[in-house]
Amino acid sequence: MNFLITGGAGFIGGHLTEKLLSLGHKVTVIDNYSTGSPRNLSRVCGNAGLQVIEDDLLETANLEKLISGSDVIYHLAAAVGVELVVHDPVRTIRTNVEGSARVLELAAKYHKRVILASTSEVYGKSANQEFNENDDLLIGCPVRSRWSYACSKLLDEFYLMAYHRNMALPGTVVRFFNTVGPRQTGQYGMVIPRFVQAALNGQPLKVYGSGEQSRCFCHVFDTVRALVALADCPESIGRIYNIGNTTPVSIRELAEQVIRLLNSSSKIELIPYEQAYEHGFEDMLRRKPDTRAIRDLINWQPEHDLVDIINDVAADLRA
Numbered sequence: 473m474n475f476l477i478t479g480g481a482g483f484i485g486g487h488l489t490e491k492l493l494s495l496g497h498k499v500t501v502i503d504n505y506s507t508g509s510p511r512n513l514s515r516v517c518g519n520a521g522l523q524v525i526e527d528d529l530l531e532t533a534n535l536e537k538l539i540s541g542s543d544v545i546y547h548l549a550a551a552v553g554v555e556l557v558v559h560d561p562v563r564t565i566r567t568n569v570e571g572s573a574r575v576l577e578l579a580a581k582y583h584k585r586v587i588l589a590s591t592s593e594v595y596g597k598s599a600n601q602e603f604n605e606n607d608d609l610l611i612g613c614p615v616r617s618r619w620s621y622a623c624s625k626l627l628d629e630f631y632l633m634a635y636h637r638n639m640a641l642p643g644t645v646v647r648f649f650n651t652v653g654p655r656q657t658g659q660y661g662m663v664i665p666r667f668v669q670a671a672l673n674g675q676p677l678k679v680y681g682s683g684e685q686s687r688c689f690c691h692v693f694d695t696v697r698a699l700v701a702l703a704d705c706p707e708s709i710g711r712i713y714n715i716g717n718t719t720p721v722s723i724r725e726l727a728e729q730v731i732r733l734l735n736s737s738s739k740i741e742l743i744p745y746e747q748a749y750e751h752g753f754e755d756m757l758r759r760k761p762d763t764r765a766i767r768d769l770i771n772w773q774p775e776h777d778l779v780d781i782i783n784d785v786a787a788d789l790r791a
Contacts, residue, residue: 475499476542478529478575479508479549483656484589484648486512487692488546488699493519495700500538504528506567507552512655529571539578544585544703547575551621561620568624572631579643580635586643587703588632592716592759593622594647604762605647605712629712636710644708646699649716649761652781653692654788664689667727668785671736678743683724686758690717691776691784701770708769714761717774726778733782 475492479485480501485508492499498521501513505526516522527534529549539545549571551564572588579586595603596611596619609626612619628645635641658666667677698715702708721729727740745755766772776784 473497473543474541475544475546476538477501477546477548478571479503480546481505481508481510481512481524482548482552483508483512483653484651484692484695485546485548486655487653487696488548489513489522490516491696491700493521497521499523500542501525502527502529502532502535502538503549509657529574530566535574536578539575539584540582542584544587545575545579546587546589546699546703547572548589549575550589550625561617564620565624568621569627572628576628576631576635576641576643580639580641583640583642585703586632586641587699588628588643588645590625590629590645590647590712591622592647592649592714592761594626594629595759596622597756601758602718602760602762603714605714605765633710642706642709644702644710645712646702647712647714647716647761648690648695649714649759650687650689651692651695651715652689652785654784656692656785663687663723663726664730664781665785665789667730668734668782669789671730671734671738672786672789674737676739676741677727677730678741679723679727680743681723681745681755683727683740683742684722684757685755686720686722686760687726688717688720688760689726689778689781690715690774691781694774694776697775698766698770698772701772702766705770711765713766713769714763715766716761716763717777718760718763719778720758720760721778729778730782733779734786 481503489499500523502525551567598610632643652664656665670677
């Protein structure tokens with residue numbers, strides 16, 4: 473089969489490209505390298521089944537040809553990372569909304585299978601203990617720039633569902649919950665590579681806020697396994713699925729575990745949100761997915777735990 477991956481040189485896109493090529497498929501990647509990197513494709517750069525196009529999704533004149541010639545589209549291209557979202561909200565909105573609008577319009581025109589990557593951020597300020605795909609969503613005030621990301625990805629979801637209803641677009645939405653693993657960069661605020669790099673260097677691990685906020689971290693290998701299975705599952709069309717681990721850990725506990733596992737001399741340093749991001753920055757106390765829907769559909773559940781993730785990220789950074 474022929475796969476098109478927008479943002480295919482990104483962290484998740486690179487691992488997905490490797491997996492699809494290993495299964496004998498052909499893959500075309502389009503990426504402008506704004507947050508992606510050729511390094512994420514270095515292991516497969518000589519593969520005859522891979523075509524890499526360096527271009528901007530908002531401007532490329534080749535998008536219609538690429539989409540019409542593909543069997544399945546993974547739309548992963550997006551602005552990523554809390555730091556990027558907070559400091560450049562205009563780029564966040566344009567990249568996420570306008571890029572998705574172009575992809576979905578053409579995918580609907582040619583009736584192409586689409587997997588659209590969304591995020592746990594769309595659950596917003598919900599106080600639920602865990603988040604279900606059918607929950608109502610509570611987004612914060614527009615003056616808080618972090619919510620521009622959640623709103624832009626939520627609009628992407630509405631776009632896909634509208635095309636599904638009006639033009640029978642065979643699309644599926646996936647909401648990622650903190651996907652992490654080797655080759656992820658801490659440059660845009662990703663917490664595990666940032667902590668691991670600091671621990672390896674003997675530098676302080678900077679925990680933002682109180683450190684009591686909890687997250688669930690899913691290994692990129694598990695995420696990719698779910699993405700591949702969903703593309704071949706027609707029952708998932710017109711639906712939304714959480715993809716994530718369901719074991720929460722506080723950010724302070726995460727820092728402590730990184731220091732312990734890597735036998736580091738680093739200390740933990742608490743940084744106020746106002747200093748790390750912006751005045752009035754809002755963070756959510758918990759982000760735990762309900763993954764029963766995807767488990768019941770394709771019998772998927774994570775196979776890697778937090779220890780695996782930290783060790784894999786450390787091995788990659790050491791290399």
